[in-house]
Amino acid sequence: EAGVTQSPTHLIKTRGQQATLRCSPISGHTSVYWYQQALGLGLQFLLWYDEGEERNRGNFPPRFSGRQFPNYSSELNVNALELEDSALYLCASSFYLVGGGAFFGQGTRLTVV
Amino acid sequence: AQKITQTQPGMFVQEKEAVTLDCTYDTSDPSYGLFWYKQPSSGEMIFLIYQGSYDQQNATEGRYSLNFQKARKSANLVISASQLGDSAMYFCAMRVSSAPIFGTGTRLKVLA
Numbered sequence: 001e002a003g004v005t006q007s008p009t010h011l012i013k014t015r016g017q018q019a020t021l022r023c024s025p026i027s028g029h030t031s032v033y034w035y036q037q038a039l040g041l042g043l044q045f046l047l048w049y050d051e052g053e054e055r056n057r058g059n060f061p062p063r064f065s066g067r068q069f070p071n072y073s074s075e076l077n078v079n080a081l082e083l084e085d086s087a088l089y090l091c092a093s094s095f096y097l098v099g100g101g102a103f104f105g106q107g108t109r110l111t112v113v
Numbered sequence: 114a115q116k117i118t119q120t121q122p123g124m125f126v127q128e129k130e131a132v133t134l135d136c137t138y139d140t141s142d143p144s145y146g147l148f149w150y151k152q153p154s155s156g157e158m159i160f161l162i163y164q165g166s167y168d169q170q171n172a173t174e175g176r177y178s179l180n181f182q183k184a185r186k187s188a189n190l191v192i193s194a195s196q197l198g199d200s201a202m203y204f205c206a207m208r209v210s211s212a213p214i215f216g217t218g219t220r221l222k223v224l225a
Contacts, residue, residue, distance in 0.1 A: 056211050100146070107158075
């Protein structure tokens, strides 16, 4: 069974540009979560999608947005990139509100120069 | 409000010894899940173990066990027979009716 896959693995953008990160969940999982992990720090919750809807949002500005497609894959868009957006972006998937773990992809390392 | 607390920024353990990583949580919801993840230097988050709030027995997965003390709201991870490959960041997480929230992590270093 395929795990959570994220693309691209690395992304380098210039300040002010837009970045698009992609995530494919484990088959059968309907919930997708996005987290930001700045270097040496913990995981900050960004967004939660389930069944195509945004269920919850972390304390991030509106230039962080995303969506979930009918096949449950998800996109994270970051507009007007700032230097401090440089971080590891992790996507996880799980069943909706059912016991068991949330499983992570390998992450996308975004560097803003 | 829900909260996860890991009070040990760093820990050392001798190879082949057991080590306990602390985690306390706070929630007023009776239904929740607790998790532990390992993050090596490569950055991937590896799921280790899960404990549901209604589970009667402590969860175990190989060398990992979760010491679940509901009354004290603690969910400590015990790693038995530590190996050099266990050196990594370890995160405790909790999921209630929303996205999982994470503690600040404990960096474990296994010494040869």
